[in-house]
Amino acid sequence: MQEPITLYKLIVLYMLERAGFPLTRTQVTDFLLNREYTTNFLNLQQAVGELIDDGLLSCVTARNRSYLSITDEGSETLNFFKNQIDRDIRTDIDNYLKEHGFELRNENSVVASYRRAASGEYETRLLAMDKGLTLIDLTLSVPLEETAVTICDNWKGRNQEIYQYLMNQLLS
Numbered sequence: 001m002q003e004p005i006t007l008y009k010l011i012v013l014y015m016l017e018r019a020g021f022p023l024t025r026t027q028v029t030d031f032l033l034n035r036e037y038t039t040n041f042l043n044l045q046q047a048v049g050e051l052i053d054d055g056l057l058s059c060v061t062a063r064n065r066s067y068l069s070i071t072d073e074g075s076e077t078l079n080f081f082k083n084q085i086d087r088d089i090r091t092d093i094d095n096y097l098k099e100h101g102f103e104l105r106n107e108n109s110v111v112a113s114y115r116r117a118a119s120g121e122y123e124t125r126l127l128a129m130d131k132g133l134t135l136i137d138l139t140l141s142v143p144l145e146e147t148a149v150t151i152c153d154n155w156k157g158r159n160q161e162i163y164q165y166l167m168n169q170l171l172s
Contacts (some may be wrong), residue, residue, distance in 0.1 A: 112152035122148035
């Protein structure tokens with residue numbers, strides 16, 4: 001039972017290191033399930049949970065999505081055990097990331113979430129990243145939940161325009 005979970009862990013670490021940017025838990029899970037590297041969803045979730053608990057992955061949750069990133073410790077661990085992943089699996093991951101990397105990055109580079117603050121207002125958190133670097137991390141307080149939802153929805157389509165506007169205003 002431990003051997004498959006160890007392989008799942010190594011595959012997840014390899015995939016996140018090769019991606020070079022955070023992937024959602026769903027993206028990682030879908031890859032492993034669709035490629036039939038596992039058919040056991042629960043074992044895969046256990047493996048990811050153990051990687052997080054062991055500090056080999058970091059996990060940030062925003063608007064019902066969990067974003068996974070490999071830590072320095074995870075990279076070091078992978079370097080020791082990378083050869084235990086079959087070459088065909090590594091090639092499959094590399095090809096998948098070459099083919100779908102742009103869509104995966106775009107899907108994860110812009111994040112918007114909101115929560116109710118202790119004051120009763122709603123805090124929206126708007127985030128834009130590129131290659132693992134945070135370009136902007138903006139928190140806005142608004143009085144109504146529907147306003148927070150609208151802000152989050154609009155952030156996806158207008159984040160570049162807003163970022164450019166802010167940069168122009170701050171640099172002029």
